[in-house]
Amino acid sequence: GAVVSQHPSRVICKSGTSVKIECRSLDFQATTMFWYRQFPKQSLMLMATSNEGSKATYEQGVEKDKFLINHASLTLSTLTVTSAHPEDSSFYICSARAPGGGFNYGYTFGSGTRLTVV
Amino acid sequence: KQEVTQIPAALSVPEGENLVLNCSFTDSAIYNLQWFRQDPGKGLTSLLLIQSSQREQTSGRLNASLDKSSGRSTLYIAASQPGDSATYLCAVSPGNQFYFGTGTSLTVIP
Numbered sequence: 516g517a518v519v520s521q522h523p524s525r526v527i528c529k530s531g532t533s534v535k536i537e538c539r540s541l542d543f544q545a546t547t548m549f550w551y552r553q554f555p556k557q558s559l560m561l562m563a564t565s566n567e568g569s570k571a572t573y574e575q576g577v578e579k580d581k582f583l584i585n586h587a588s589l590t591l592s593t594l595t596v597t598s599a600h601p602e603d604s605s606f607y608i609c610s611a612r613a614p615g616g617g618f619n620y621g622y623t624f625g626s627g628t629r630l631t632v633v
Numbered sequence: 634k635q636e637v638t639q640i641p642a643a644l645s646v647p648e649g650e651n652l653v654l655n656c657s658f659t660d661s662a663i664y665n666l667q668w669f670r671q672d673p674g675k676g677l678t679s680l681l682l683i684q685s686s687q688r689e690q691t692s693g694r695l696n697a698s699l700d701k702s703s704g705r706s707t708l709y710i711a712a713s714q715p716g717d718s719a720t721y722l723c724a725v726s727p728g729n730q731f732y733f734g735t736g737t738s739l740t741v742i743p
Contacts, residue, residue: 557735558722558734559731624677626676
């Protein structure tokens with residue numbers, strides 16, 4: 516089946532630094548990828564939709580200058596958390612629509628990245 | 634805006650018991666509903682996908698049902714095992730994204 520690889524799985528960084536998270540679709544092309552965030556004891560919330568070759572679409576309340584998304588190829592999307600602060604500590608996870616897929620098909624998720632900002 | 638609710642928030646059962654997890658959503662205009670499993674600190678594992686035209690899906694000991702008109706879905710787990718302990722998430726998709734519930738944390742006691 517379709518696999519999405521996400522890296523790193525866990526990262527600890529100092530406040531003020533930037534962190535890049537990669538999301539790769541293996542063996543299939545993903546023109547659209549999605550980035551979610553999950554705070555403790557809360558549900559996953561969509562942050563942004565990443566479109567290959569164009570600007571990402573951000574959900575209301577998500578700062579586009581803080582969470583930089585690049586989708587430069589059909590198999591790779593990156594999320595960079597710039598000038599990270601402790602409140603950015605969260606679980607970030609990407610997903611892509613399975614190949615062949617229209618809206619009636621499911622999505623494949625990466626394994627997630629646990630970001631801790633100290 | 635779509636809201637997804639899962640009940641109960643936590644559940645603890647002895648091994649071997651059958652159990653039902655509930656999911657409800659407010660907007661019935663969905664393309665599909667998907668049940669996921671999430672282990673602590675890990676990503677999501679897709680369990681079952683039900684398309685809007687379907688009523689249920691089965692995989693092994695798992696059975697998921699969907700009643701789109703009433704905005705409800707259930708995940709039935711038969712003969713539970715300690716390895717089933719995890720958080721179970723349901724998510725509905727209107728087409729372009731998922732709306733997730735807050736999950737049910739399941740503990741199966743040996």
